[in-house]
Amino acid sequence: MPSLTLEEIWPPFGLRVEAGDLTLSVLREGDVAALVGLVLEGIHDPDDMPFLFPWTRAPREELPANYVRYAGRVLAGQSPESTSLQLVVRRAGEVVGIQALEGEDVPVTRTMETGSWLVRRLHGQGIGTRMRQAVCALAFDHLGIERITSSAYLDNPSSMAVSRAVGYQPNGRRWIAREGEPAEQQSYVLTPGTFRRGEEIRVEGAAALREFLGLGG
Ligand SMILES: CC(C)(COP(=O)(O)OP(=O)(O)OC[C@H]1O[C@@H](n2cnc3c(N)ncnc32)[C@H](O)[C@@H]1OP(=O)(O)O)[C@@H](O)C(=O)NCCC(=O)NCCS
DSSP: OOOOOHHHHSGGGGOEEEETTEEEEEOOGGGHHHHHHHHHHOSSOTTOOOSSSOGGGSOTTTHHHHHHHHHHHHHHTOSSSEEEEEEEEEETTEEEEEEEEEEESHHHHOEEEEEEEEOGGGTTSSHHHHHHHHHHHHHHHHSOOOEEEEEEETTOHHHHHHHHHHTOEEEEEEEEEETTEEEEEEEEEEOGGGOOOOSOOEEESHHHHHHHTTOOO
16 A cells, blocks of 8 residues: 555645745645744834734743644644634745635635734735735635635724725724734725736645545546
């Protein structure tokens, strides 16, 4: 009986997206130490909270193990009913952040949500826009996704600027309890018609992933 590779057993691990000097691949155990290092170095102003769940607020001594628990849950959790592709972004081989693509019942809704973070020392250089453009091209052109949503608190201008630059359209606002205070969040939706593409992407492993996630051939 021929043995299977891990990528054949678990197709998310076979996905690789290249866009210029950026590469995106699904989070694996071996990436955790580098990612935790970036989070401890800083991924946002400590006075701000860009995330729905304030996971970066955990005490420094608890955050690393929390991240391993989170990584284990998302690693095991991929299914057509609940998909969470946490794509590790590398620039010229160095881990710099995460570009996530997530959704519930995606084979039915054909809708996924983007979310991302990048180590703070590299903010403002266009990397956030490029990684978002790359994941949207993956979703529309290779995974059969028809709509991509995103949301950002109104006090997160860089996230909103990236959404606008990539062609997302405003899609309503809502109030959220953020660390015990009300905070207003802007929702966005992107469809292929308004998508502002970036660099050409090269993709490996999308066909097997698409089948694995119930998204058809
Ligand atoms: C959101 C994030 C991934 C963007 O990455 P980035 O590499 O800094 O983004 P880019 O350099 O591609 O673009 C940033 C845009 O924000 C704009 N911007 C930054 N600060 C701004 C401000 N205070 N007011 C208005 N625009 C601002 C920049 O001008 C740029 O827009 P432009 O390309 O039109 O000039 C990064 O800032 C990050 O990791 N933030 C912390 C985590 C986070 O907020 N995640 C999103 C949660 S919804």
